[in-house]
Amino acid sequence: GNSVTQMEGPVTLSEEAFLTIxxxxxxxxxxxxxxxxxxxxxxxxxxxxxxxxxxxxxxKGFEATYRKETTSFHLEKGSVQVSDSxxxxxxxxxxxxxxxxxxxRLHILP
Amino acid sequence: xxxxxxxPSNKVxxxxxxxxxxxxxxxxxxxxxxxxxxxxxxLEFLIYFQGNSAPDKSGLPSDRFSAERTGGSVSTLxxxxxxxxxxxxxxCASSLGMPSSYNEQFFGPGTRLxxx
Numbered sequence: 001g002n003s004v005t006q007m008e009g010p011v012t013l014s015e016e017a018f019l020t021i022x023x024x025x026x027x028x029x030x031x032x033x034x035x036x037x038x039x040x041x042x043x044x045x046x047x048x049x050x051x052x053x054x055x056x057x058x059x060k061g062f063e064a065t066y067r068k069e070t071t072s073f074h075l076e077k078g079s080v081q082v083s084d085s086x087x088x089x090x091x092x093x094x095x096x097x098x099x100x101x102x103x104x105r106l107h108i109l110p
Numbered sequence: 111x112x113x114x115x116x117x118p119s120n121k122v123x124x125x126x127x128x129x130x131x132x133x134x135x136x137x138x139x140x141x142x143x144x145x146x147x148x149x150x151x152x153l154e155f156l157i158y159f160q161g162n163s164a165p166d167k168s169g170l171p172s173d174r175f176s177a178e179r180t181g182g183s184v185s186t187l188x189x190x191x192x193x194x195x196x197x198x199x200x201x202c203a204s205s206l207g208m209p210s211s212y213n214e215q216f217f218g219p220g221t222r223l224x225x226x
Contacts, residue, residue, distance in 0.1 A: 021190055042216060043220065044217040088151060089152065097158045102151060102152030103152045103153070
């Protein structure tokens, strides 16, 4: 079946550091891939998505590229801010339901 | 318009009791999902409703869990004879649900269930 594996947290970085959160997936066919974010005290919300191979999703300075050859969708940001502290979930949609990874908690220190 | 709403926001119950959790999706959204978010376990898919089709119940962890969706709108997740391991945040999401293309899921704030 479909599954998503993402790096375990917590990840702690200093402000302005480069961020990578790894995500790999297993799926039949050609799934759509997503990153969701959950800020402290808030609900889950979509951060970015990519629907086919080599697509790059981007939002709020975050980027992720759909790599079919490595079955990966790593999340990157060039310079993180304290306000980026949150839990990040990688997810895929194969049929009609979305399968989520376990989440990676990110702490950004000022 | 209003987003996805869930009630109650917090529920504390005793082991062995039944609980009902409610989800009001965004008006017009035909797809509705329930997830469970446990500490250290991420989001676990429970059940999915799409229009009038039979629900996908493949994620329900046991027969103590059931869900209904009345009139294609409001959904109720019922947990019978609750156990301590049922303690988690239960999230509901809805989307336009057209299976031929991606439609963003919008999540509710969740119901935090604590089983004593």
